[in-house]
Amino acid sequence: MDGAQVGALEREMDARRHLLSPAEEMAKLGSTSRPLLAYGEGIHVVGTNGRRLIDGPAGMWCTQIGYARREIADAMSEQALRLSYNSPWYTVNSPAAELSARIAAMTPGDLDRVFFTTGGSTAVDTALRFTEFFNNVLGRPLKKRIIVRKDGYHGSTSLTAACSGREGNWPNFDIRQDRIAFISSPNMRLAEGRSEAEFLDFLVDEFSSKLAELGPDTVAAFLAEPLQASGGVIIPPTGYHARIKAICEANDIVYISDEVVTAFGRCGEWFASEKVFGVVPDIITFAKGVTSGYVPLGGLAISERLLARVSGDNARGSSFTNGYTYTGHPVSCAAALANIKVIEGEGILEHVRDVSGYFAEALNSLSGLPLVADVRASGLVGCVECLADTERAVAGDLDRRLGARIDAICFDLGLIVRPIGHMCVLSPPLIITRAQIDEMVAILRQGILRAADELA
Ligand code: PLP
Numbered sequence: 001m002d003g004a005q006v007g008a009l010e011r012e013m014d015a016r017r018h019l020l021s022p023a024e025e026m027a028k029l030g031s032t033s034r035p036l037l038a039y040g041e042g043i044h045v046v047g048t049n050g051r052r053l054i055d056g057p058a059g060m061w062c063t064q065i066g067y068a069r070r071e072i073a074d075a076m077s078e079q080a081l082r083l084s085y086n087s088p089w090y091t092v093n094s095p096a097a098e099l100s101a102r103i104a105a106m107t108p109g110d111l112d113r114v115f116f117t118t119g120g121s122t123a124v125d126t127a128l129r130f131t132e133f134f135n136n137v138l139g140r141p142l143k144k145r146i147i148v149r150k151d152g153y154h155g156s157t158s159l160t161a162a163c164s165g166r167e168g169n170w171p172n173f174d175i176r177q178d179r180i181a182f183i184s185s186p187n188m189r190l191a192e193g194r195s196e197a198e199f200l201d202f203l204v205d206e207f208s209s210k211l212a213e214l215g216p217d218t219v220a221a222f223l224a225e226p227l228q229a230s231g232g233v234i235i236p237p238t239g240y241h242a243r244i245k246a247i248c249e250a251n252d253i254v255y256i257s258d259e260v261v262t263a264f265g266r267c268g269e270w271f272a273s274e275k276v277f278g279v280v281p282d283i284i285t286f287a288k289g290v291t292s293g294y295v296p297l298g299g300l301a302i303s304e305r306l307l308a309r310v311s312g313d314n315a316r317g318s319s320f321t322n323g324y325t326y327t328g329h330p331v332s333c334a335a336a337l338a339n340i341k342v343i344e345g346e347g348i349l350e351h352v353r354d355v356s357g358y359f360a361e362a363l364n365s366l367s368g369l370p371l372v373a374d375v376r377a378s379g380l381v382g383c384v385e386c387l388a389d390t391e392r393a394v395a396g397d398l399d400r401r402l403g404a405r406i407d408a409i410c411f412d413l414g415l416i417v418r419p420i421g422h423m424c425v426l427s428p429p430l431i432i433t434r435a436q437i438d439e440m441v442a443i444l445r446q447g448i449l450r451a452a453d454e455l456a
Helices: 003-018 070-082 094-106 120-137 158-162 196-214 240-250 304-308 330-345 348-364 402-413 434-455
Strands: 037-041 044-047 052-055 111-117 145-149 180-183 219-224 254-258 283-286 298-303 372-378 381-386 418-420 423-426
Touching: 052 434, 070 330, 094 111, 094 298, 094 330, 111 120, 111 304, 120 158, 120 219, 120 254, 120 283, 120 298, 145 196, 180 196, 196 219, 196 240, 219 240, 240 254, 298 304, 330 348, 348 372, 348 381, 348 434, 381 402, 381 434, 402 418, 402 423, 402 434, 423 434
Parallel strands: 145 180, 145 219, 219 254, 254 283
Antiparallel strands: 037 044, 044 052, 111 298, 283 298, 372 381, 381 423, 418 423
């Protein structure tokens, strides 16, 4: 064994003994080892054992421009040497100021005021805390409820976890909160024979009924991802968001679009809410792709109209006190500005729009395979839903192990898949080429076929 191999082995032991992972199976604490990565390059990551893998999920939906981009490393290093930190309470740094203006120009409508956070969970948490603050300042202490959807995912703070409708994340955490109300996931697979238009009417009626049941004067916000990413790339019926937004507007309910996954090119636009999903929200949250995952950063853009109601002559003595030590961190914001420059310079939004049809077709070519119950795609995010019995709409216990099994087979063949129960999600770095899409989908095909053989 050479020095590098011994070093890698030692790090694996360190991780096994001392790292707590975000999905730790507690019975195996201390005995599971995950592959140790040595480096990343373009759309690939390479393990310390030399294994080269296509990064199918773009890390966690975030490595938009790919790994090892010198432009980002240089921007971060220059900023770290120039001004590594500033106290956001008393001073402003130049990258945060510039980035706020760039993002304000990218967002739809009048979402022109930006607050920076440390990631997606804190972005959504802040958006919800803002609506709380907003209604308190307006003298509406009862207008506090939040309507969310089943299968949504909004983060891992107490509040954002409570807003996430993926019950698999719930056991042993005291997650439920009375002020949070759930409505259906807009998943066509659950339409029970309705057409898309009928299902849309059903979903809109359900929202209206929930509002009537709770009382509009008690509802502060509707929180929704444009497409439900972690729920399995659930794409709502056309017009869904605009119709719900109209009801929100009529009832003075803040519409929060959680674009932590969909922003910064994933759907071929800086922000997907308006251009892809036809809605201008009151607040948009973002994270992940804003720095292509090089360094943590998140944030939210808030409508000026909303802010005007609780600022200036309408402030009623209030201060919006919601501070993070690292809000608008100069190095993170410098990374984001460099990332935006790369996306613009290389025409990456146009590239995503150009290859998204090809990506969808490639995934759809898996439709006839055994196990494949449904295929969904939008921009460069897609999901292959696998069920032992493809006629069923809902997954059983056996199905829920399929994603992990397919992922394990694909891993050996050179592809990381994001398994979510019975679903295999792919959301590759946005720089992926057509040839690489072919390679990625060919491996997934192998993974599905071999998993099906094992079941037979
Ligand atoms: N919102 C959405 C839609 C997400 O998918 C995620 C994470 O996957 C989050 C919020 C939480 O973001 P973070 O993990 O950066 O806290």
